[in-house]
Amino acid sequence: MDALHIKVGELPPECEELRAEVRAFARRNMTKYSKVQRAHNWSGRDPAFSKMMGEEGWLGMTWPTESGGDGRSMLERYVMLEELLAVGAPMGAHWSADRQMGPLLIRYSKDKLAPKIIPQIRRGEAFICIGMSEPDSGSDLASIRTRGTKVEGGWMINGRKVWTSGAHYAHYMVALVRTSDKGEDRHAGMSQIFIEMDRPGVSVRPIVSQLGTRIFNEVILDDVFVPDDHLVGEEGKGWTQVSNELKFERSGAERFLSSTQLLLEMLDEADSDNRQQSVAIGKLIARYASLRQMSQGIALMMSNGEDPSLAASIVKDQGALLEQSLPDIAYELFPEKLGDGSDFDQVMNLLTLAAPSFSLRGGTREILRGIIAKGLGLR
Known part of the structure; x- marks a missing residue:
């Protein structure tokens, strides 16, 4: 069934x-993992x-078959993810590589x-971390100071990245670095560089939560x-590339299914005669159902x-509110x-x-709501 003719809430036979x-x-x-281990989720x-x-x-x-993928639909991937997230x-080891780094390399470094x-x-043997945030930069990626300097045969990279998820077990990092000055456009002059984590000069320090x-x-x-x-895409076009990449990071079912184990625990403990419990859990499940429809809609848009950038920001924002509650x-x-x-x-x-x-992860609430307001013409 063609994705163009599918409505939200419908799934073609291959998905089921x-x-x-x-x-x-x-x-x-999954039987070998305890409930607490499952609560860590993705x-x-x-x-x-x-x-x-x-x-x-x-x-x-x-991913396209000519690039080594299976060419299956985004709806099929959505079904696979929601079942495993539930x-x-x-899945944290391969998460970034599968979700966004693979598509990035296929698009910008195909050959x-x-x-x-x-x-x-594809074999589950490459783990890739994402080097974006920096000390004193917060969510303002335009203020990054990590520098890529052109030298004979390549680039010399100097700087620091923080909040880099999974860097201690990653084989590779895709780092956003400044390769030229900003000029009038503060988002200009940034590039994405692919770095093997075992290269001389790379060191990783833990941030214990x-x-x-x-x-x-x-x-x-x-x-x-x-x-x-190892330059990914065009020099100086890193901001545009990252913006395209974030639609993958903010759109998936992981943005509202991180806390499912606690919901399952509440369902197991709930007393059907307790009205307070029934009403509260019923409202939660209704919110889950709404977010599932919205997230599936994004998969349809991508298909x-x-x-889906605006819609993805809304799902990410509302998903975080649900999970935090x-x-x-x-x-x-x-x-x-x-x-x-x-x-x-x-x-x-x-x-x-x-x-x-x-x-915080995938964009702070303030950043997301700024994107939503701009997308709705409110700023």
Whole structure:
């Protein structure tokens, strides 16, 4: 069925066939993960799981066949993701590579980097981190100071990146660096550079979260040489490329399914005779249903070649609001579970500490709402 003739809420037969396959895969392979491990959701990491997904053909599944992908639809990928996210599958290792770095290389380095890296991503063997944010820059990427200086045969990179998710296990980083001055356009002069993490001059320092986990890192780039063909796309066009890339980062089901384990715990504990619990959980499920429709709509837009940037920002913003509300609702509805050491208690504690970050990753709430206001003509 042509995506152009599908309405939101409808899925073609191949999507439901795939859903059955993914559910069978999850039943076989998810039993070894505890409820707390599942609560980490897509930020959880298991390289062995990534390889299994590669064996199933679920990494790079929408990429063109001529570029090494399977040419499947965005709706099929959406179904695969929502099924695995709903059960808390540990997909953090390959996440960025599959979601946005593969498409980036296919589009902007089709003949140079893509032939080497795409097969690795497809097998679940290439983990790629994204070097955007910097100290003192916040969400203002135009103020980055990491510099790429042209030298014979390539580029010399110097600077620092922070909040770099997964840098400590990544094989590669795609870094946004300044290769020329801003001029009148403050977004001009930035380029994307592909860097092997084992190159001399690359060092990674952990940023330990309040959960005691290590997801974020600071990456120091000290006279790191990369060859000419590691420039991704055009020199000075990095901002445009990053803007295109962010539609992948903000549009998926992960933007409202990060806290599903806590919802499942609440459903298991709920008393059908308790009106307060029934009403509160019913409202949550209604919000989930709305966001699912919106997120599926974005997959349809991408299938039809439409620009989902505005819609993706709305889903990301509203998804974060939903996820951040769950711990408070759980505390209010099930106070007797506080401190009892149960799975419910452990999952609730984990997400209470993790939830503040949900409105930071992928763009802060202020940035997203600025994009939404501009898209609606309000600024």
